[in-house]
Amino acid sequence: MALRFIGTDPNSVDGECPTVWFDKDRHEFVFQGWKADEELRATCLETGPIPPSEAVVRLPARMAQMIREACDVAERARL
Secondary structure, three states: OOOOEEEEOOOOOEEOOOOEEEEEOOOEEEEEEEEEEEEHHHHHHHOOOOOOOOEEEEHHHHHHHHHHHHHHHHHHHHO
């Protein structure tokens, strides 16, 4: 697996580290975030089911630049 580390939340505290990677082999974004609480899950379920193999996670908006960088890596990987 060719995971490229993009970044970790600069305000992370003791293991609570939302993180962004890009998997160059699978051309997929990989996100580690805070688990959604039941209220958020319920709201998301209004749009459709969440399969057992998937999860809803939260990432802080301050990580927007890292997400943009991951998108740039994805676009370059497809060239």
